Amino acid sequence: xxxxxxxxxxxxxxxxxxxxxxxxxxxxxxxxxxxxxxxxxxxxxxxxxxxxxxxxxxxxxxxxxxxxxxxxxxxxxxxxxxxxxxxxxxxxxxxxxxxxxxxxxxxxxxxxxxxxxxxxxxxxxxxxxxxxxxxxxxxxxxxxxxxxxxxxxxxxxxxxxxxxxxxxxxxxxxxxxxxxxxxxxxxxxxxxxxxxxxxxxxxxxxxxxxxxxxxxxxxxxxxxxxxxxxxxxxxxxxxxxxxxxxxxxxxxxxxxxxxxxxxxxxxxxxxxxxxxxxxxxxxxxxxxxxxxxxxxxxxxxxxxxxxxxxxxxxxxxxxxxxxxxxxxxxxxxxxxxxxxxxxxxxxxxxxxxxxxxxxxxxxxxxxxxxxxxxxxxxxxxxxxxxxxxxxxxxx
Amino acid sequence: xxxxxxxxxxxxxxxxxxxxxxxxxxxxxxxxxxxxxxxxxxxxxxxxxxxxxxxxxxxxxxxxxxxxxxxxxxxxxxxxxxxxxxxxxxxxxxxxxxxxxxxxxxxxxxxxxxxxxx
Numbered sequence: 001x002x003x004x005x006x007x008x009x010x011x012x013x014x015x016x017x018x019x020x021x022x023x024x025x026x027x028x029x030x031x032x033x034x035x036x037x038x039x040x041x042x043x044x045x046x047x048x049x050x051x052x053x054x055x056x057x058x059x060x061x062x063x064x065x066x067x068x069x070x071x072x073x074x075x076x077x078x079x080x081x082x083x084x085x086x087x088x089x090x091x092x093x094x095x096x097x098x099x100x101x102x103x104x105x106x107x108x109x110x111x112x113x114x115x116x117x118x119x120x121x122x123x124x125x126x127x128x129x130x131x132x133x134x135x136x137x138x139x140x141x142x143x144x145x146x147x148x149x150x151x152x153x154x155x156x157x158x159x160x161x162x163x164x165x166x167x168x169x170x171x172x173x174x175x176x177x178x179x180x181x182x183x184x185x186x187x188x189x190x191x192x193x194x195x196x197x198x199x200x201x202x203x204x205x206x207x208x209x210x211x212x213x214x215x216x217x218x219x220x221x222x223x224x225x226x227x228x229x230x231x232x233x234x235x236x237x238x239x240x241x242x243x244x245x246x247x248x249x250x251x252x253x254x255x256x257x258x259x260x261x262x263x264x265x266x267x268x269x270x271x272x273x274x275x276x277x278x279x280x281x282x283x284x285x286x287x288x289x290x291x292x293x294x295x296x297x298x299x300x301x302x303x304x305x306x307x308x309x310x311x312x313x314x315x316x317x318x319x320x321x322x323x324x325x326x327x328x329x330x331x332x333x334x335x336x337x338x339x340x341x342x343x344x345x346x347x348x349x350x351x352x353x354x355x356x357x358x359x360x361x362x363x364x365x366x367x368x369x370x371x372x373x374x375x376x377x378x379x380x381x382x383x384x385x386x387x388x389x390x391x392x393x394x395x
Numbered sequence: 396x397x398x399x400x401x402x403x404x405x406x407x408x409x410x411x412x413x414x415x416x417x418x419x420x421x422x423x424x425x426x427x428x429x430x431x432x433x434x435x436x437x438x439x440x441x442x443x444x445x446x447x448x449x450x451x452x453x454x455x456x457x458x459x460x461x462x463x464x465x466x467x468x469x470x471x472x473x474x475x476x477x478x479x480x481x482x483x484x485x486x487x488x489x490x491x492x493x494x495x496x497x498x499x500x501x502x503x504x505x506x507x508x509x510x511x512x513x
Contacts, residue, residue, distance in 0.1 A: 056396055063407045070414055073499065082414050083499070095492070105404060112397045142494060 005073045013068030016061050021152050023058035024132050027051050028159040031207065033167040035266055044266045045390070052111075055128075059104055062135070066097070078100035097138035103131025105157045118245050119222065120393075129160050166263070167208070168223065174199060178256050179236055180212065180372060185314045187242045188252045191232065191261055198235035199262055201228050203293035204270030204361075207262045209239060214258025220247040223263060224305075227288035227363075227389070229293045229317075237262070238292075240316060242285050269361060269389050276359045276385070278303040281345075281351065281372055283364025284310070285337075289389065290363070291317045294324045298316055299331045301359075304352060308338040308345055308368070334384040342371045399415070431455075432510035442477025448506075449480045453506040461500075 030051035033044070040048040050293055065103060066085045073084055087098045110116065110124030136156065138333065140149045179193040192209075199207060206227040211219030216384050230238035241251050269289055272278075278301050282290050287307060293299075305325070309315035318335065325333035338345055349372070360381060362372050376386055396498045433448075433455045441448035458472070465472050475483050484501075485492055493501075 052396070056400065060403050062400070063403055067407070067410050082417070085411075085414070109404075112400060288476055 002161060004365075007075070007228060008072075009068050010072035012071075013065055013072060016065040016068055017139065018148075018152075019122070020058045020062035021136060023061065024135070024157075025053050025152065025155050027054035028129075028156045030054060032159050032163050033263065034162075034259045035264055038266050043268065052279065055108070058241075059108055062104070063100060066101075083242045093138060093141040096134050096141060100131050100133075100135030103127050103134065107131060118224075118247065119220075132156055133160075136252070137376060170212070170221065170261075172223070173208065173210070173261035176213075176256040176260040176262050177255055178239070178260060180256060181254060183252075184240065184316060185239050187316060188254060189229070189238060189240050190251075190254060192237045192239065192262065194235050194237075199237070199265050201231055201237060201265045202271065203228070203231075203296045204289040205265035205267045206289075207237070207239075207264035207266070209263075210261050211247075211254060212259040212261070215255050217253065217255050217258050219254070219258065219260075220250055222247050223261075224248065224340055225266075227285075227292070228265070229288045229292050231292070232344065240285070240288055267389065269363065269387055272387065274359070275301060276357060277301055277354070279355070279358045279360045280305045281360070281364070282307045283368040284308075285316065286362075286364030286389070287316050287321070288363070288370075289361075291320065294321065294328075294331075299328045302330050302332075304332050304334070304358075306336060306345070306348055307336045308336040308364070310339065342368060346375050349375050349379070356381045356385075358385065360386050362386070364389045364390075413513075432508035433507045438479075438497050438509075439477045444473040444476060447473065447476035449475055449478065449484075451481050451484045451501070453509050454505055455509060456501060456504040457506045459503050461504055471495055 023290075030041070030047050038044040041050065070082070070085055085094060089093045107125060107128035110121065110127075116124070133153075133156065136149070136153045139152065143149060151322065174197055175195040176289065177190040177195055178190055180191045182189040182191075189191075201207065206225050208223040209226050210221050210223045211217075212221055213219060213360050226239040226241060228237050229240045232238065241248050243249050243252055270293055280290050280303060282305075290305065290307075305321070307318070307321060308317070309318070312318060312335070315335070322331060322335070325331050334348060336344060336348065345368070352358075355376065356379060358381075360376060362369050369388050377383075398466060435450070438448045438450050438455055441457070441459075444462055445459055447462055449456050449458055458476075487493065
């Protein structure tokens with residue numbers, strides 16, 4: 001290998017390290033769960049998709065960093081290469097890099113395990129923060145404290161601190177209290193009263209809510225996303241919490257007076273402008289944003305409303321929706337019992353002739369949303385007219 | 396993304412394992428050239444950035460070809476052309492030693508040793 005190739009590989013290794021660090025910074029900024037930032041990026045779900053992409057890109061590029069540096073030393077002999085990257089060489093400089101990279105590796109591996117409980121997933125994901133900081137310490141150990149390393153470290157540190165203080169900690173969000181509870185099939189409807197500044201929520205939006213302690217109740221203190229089902233007088237918010245995992249299972253026994261903290265609101269699901277006719281498609285718990293819209297006021301556009309559920313007796317808010325449909329002249333309702341086979345839903349869509357001219361809002365489990373999205377694309381509905389919320393947001 | 400992660404991680408660790416095995420089994424790099432002996436006055440005659448010799452830890456190095464590649468500004472290192480630069484190399488004048496890689500790289504530019512008698 002000649003000198004030029006060697007130098008090219010050395011520069012590739014150095015630039016891979018710096019570029020990986022910059023991409024990690026971008027990934028960290030995109031995990032700052034703030035409503036304003038989420039709006040700028042087109043919604044929390046889209047922001048998190050880019051958080052994953054930047055994180056993954058950073059990881060792949062950082063793998064190149066040590067390998068390229070070693071490859072550059074090949075003209076001087078193979079033992080030089082290993083000495084260059086060995087964790088015991090120039091201790092603790094290289095060790096910091098190895099531990100940081102190992103932390104990234106472990107944190108990413110855990111994020112790909114689908115069957116992990118939410119609590120376990122959050123703990124394993126939290127490893128990534130310190131791993132990133134160790135990587136930056138490795139960079140600073142070699143290049144010294146400079147404007148470059150400061151520009152790298154400070155945004156990452158600020159993002160981590162902001163996220164922990166504003167979105168995850170016991171003081172995150174605004175304080176609320178459980179004002180009343182109502183038991184529904186497999187679901188607890190909880191009305192929350194604000195204790196200080198209320199969140200300004202419009203129908204279709206969701207909040208991040210964490211339940212803490214109350215009379216005979218100890219909440220899990222984890223923030224989960226819940227779509228707001230209604231806004232009552234005095235800014236009270238209504239959430240419908242289905243029994244899905246350990247934390248939501250526990251919330252089924254929540255009592256009045258339990259402390260809650262809310263962060264948000266997020267989403268622009270039902271906030272479309274213009275006067276196109278609408279199509280609403282709800283699956284299971286996906287009824288939540290639509291019931292909030294119905295409770296908030298009259299339907300102002302001609303709207304077809306398809307609500308699919310496993311069985312009528314378990315369908316949340318079904319009787320309320322049917323009642324609203326009889327009183328709203330612009331709303332036409334279709335109830336649909338649906339099991340694993342989604343073909344009946346697709347058949348209903350195929351009978352709606354003016355589909356490409358409507359604003360379409362879809363909310364439900366990911367398989368349902370994906371099947372609907374595929375049918376809508378096949379029918380030529382422009383992407384800008386399709387708005388969806390998948391009930392699967394790991395945050 | 397999962398497949399990409401698994402493939403990239405496996406490839407990385409295979410590369411590292413290979414390097415470790417080769418690295419711990421191979422002899423370290425040794426120069427085989429015959430080294431000339433130079434006096435301090437000889438070194439001092441090469442004191443320009445495009446003709447730059449230095450003395451470090453008793454050895455003489457011709458760094459003329461390396462100066463443009465040095466990570467920091469050329470002027471930082473050019474100040475030491477033609478001089479004894481052991482302390483500057485070991486501390487970068489800020490108590491920060493050069494990395495092991497830098498030390499290995501330096502060996503490529505070795506041209507002789509300091510002749511204390513000459």
